[in-house]
Amino acid sequence: MKEVKVRNKVKISRINNGNLTQTQLAKQVGVTRQTMNLIESEKYNPSIKICLLICRELDQPLNQLFWLED
Amino acid sequence: MKEVKVRNKVKISRINNGNLTQTQLAKQVGVTRQTMNLIESEKYNPSIKICLLICRELDQPLNQLFWLED
DNA sequence: ACAGATAGTAACATATATTTTACTTTAGTC
DNA sequence: GACTAAAGTAAAATATATGTTACTATCTGT
Numbered sequence: 001m002k003e004v005k006v007r008n009k010v011k012i013s014r015i016n017n018g019n020l021t022q023t024q025l026a027k028q029v030g031v032t033r034q035t036m037n038l039i040e041s042e043k044y045n046p047s048i049k050i051c052l053l054i055c056r057e058l059d060q061p062l063n064q065l066f067w068l069e070d
Numbered sequence: 071m072k073e074v075k076v077r078n079k080v081k082i083s084r085i086n087n088g089n090l091t092q093t094q095l096a097k098q099v100g101v102t103r104q105t106m107n108l109i110e111s112e113k114y115n116p117s118i119k120i121c122l123l124i125c126r127e128l129d130q131p132l133n134q135l136f137w138l139e140d
Numbered sequence: 141a142c143a144g145a146t147a148g149t150a151a152c153a154t155a156t157a158t159t160t161t162a163c164t165t166t167a168g169t170c
Numbered sequence: 171g172a173c174t175a176a177a178g179t180a181a182a183a184t185a186t187a188t189g190t191t192a193c194t195a196t197c198t199g200t
Contacts, residue, residue, distance in 0.1 A: 021145085021146060021147085022146075022147065022148095023145095023146075023147090031188075031189085032188070032189055032190080033146095033147085034148090034149085034188085034189075034190085035187085035188055035189075037147070037148065037149080038148095038149095038187090038188090040147095041148075041149095043149095044186080044187065044188095045117045045118060045119045045186085045187075046117065046118055046187075046188090047115045047116065047117055047118070047156090047157080047187070047188090048115060048116055048117070048118055048121050048136055049115045050187095050188090051118050052136070052137075052138060061132075061133050061137070062131075062132040062133050062136060062137060063131050063132050063133050066118055066122070066132060067122075067131070067132060068122060091175085091176060091177085092176075092177065092178095093175095093176075093177095101158075101159090102158070102159055102160080103176095103177090104158080104159075104160085104178095104179085104180095105157085105158055105159075107177070107178065107179080108157090108158090108179095110177095111178080111179095113179095114156080114157065114158095115156085115157075116157075116158090117157075117158090117186090117187080120157095120158090
């Protein structure tokens with residue numbers, strides 16, 4: 001089986017929580033797939049509102065998905 | 071002594087944590103006073119980055135200051 | 141190897157957060 | 171009441187998040 005190294009916490013949580021696709025999670029959250037992709041890639045700085053919606057969908061607290069230290 | 075009802079969690083924490091002024095906290099965080107004021111007034115939707123900086127200055131976790139339910 | 145699904149990006153348009161400047165209001169002190 | 175510090179706002183300019191469209195890359199099953 002293939003070795004996959006995943007850093008991003010949102011991505012990890014998305015996969016662990018029902019193994020959703022980016023598209024599915026994006027739809028549930030109410031953003032575009034591209035936005036979800038950029039957030040997972042840490043290409044920018046989402047609004048707290050979107051962070052909260054992601055947390056709600058993935059059933060995780062804010063600190064778990066968006067805190068600084070690993 | 072005067073009865074003051076404060077709802078906003080950032081404001082509460084700012085006052086409890088060294089009794090900072092909006093101007094002082096804004097400077098420490100690195101945003102303008104107006105931005106701090108709008109965040110405390112919940113007039114808009116700040117970026118996660120600013121939320122994290124506020125949490126760092128006020129020594130609080132994200133969930134404490136920016137979670138939905140009271 | 142091919143086909144379909146998923147993920148990674150990019151350019152451009154749009155919405156909105158954030159800054160800058162400035163005015164008003166409120167609370168405290170003399 | 172006058173003076174000052176702090177807070178609440180507002181309009182306009184700027185920066186940047188988000189959406190739209192579309193193209194490419196990567197993986198998975200046949």
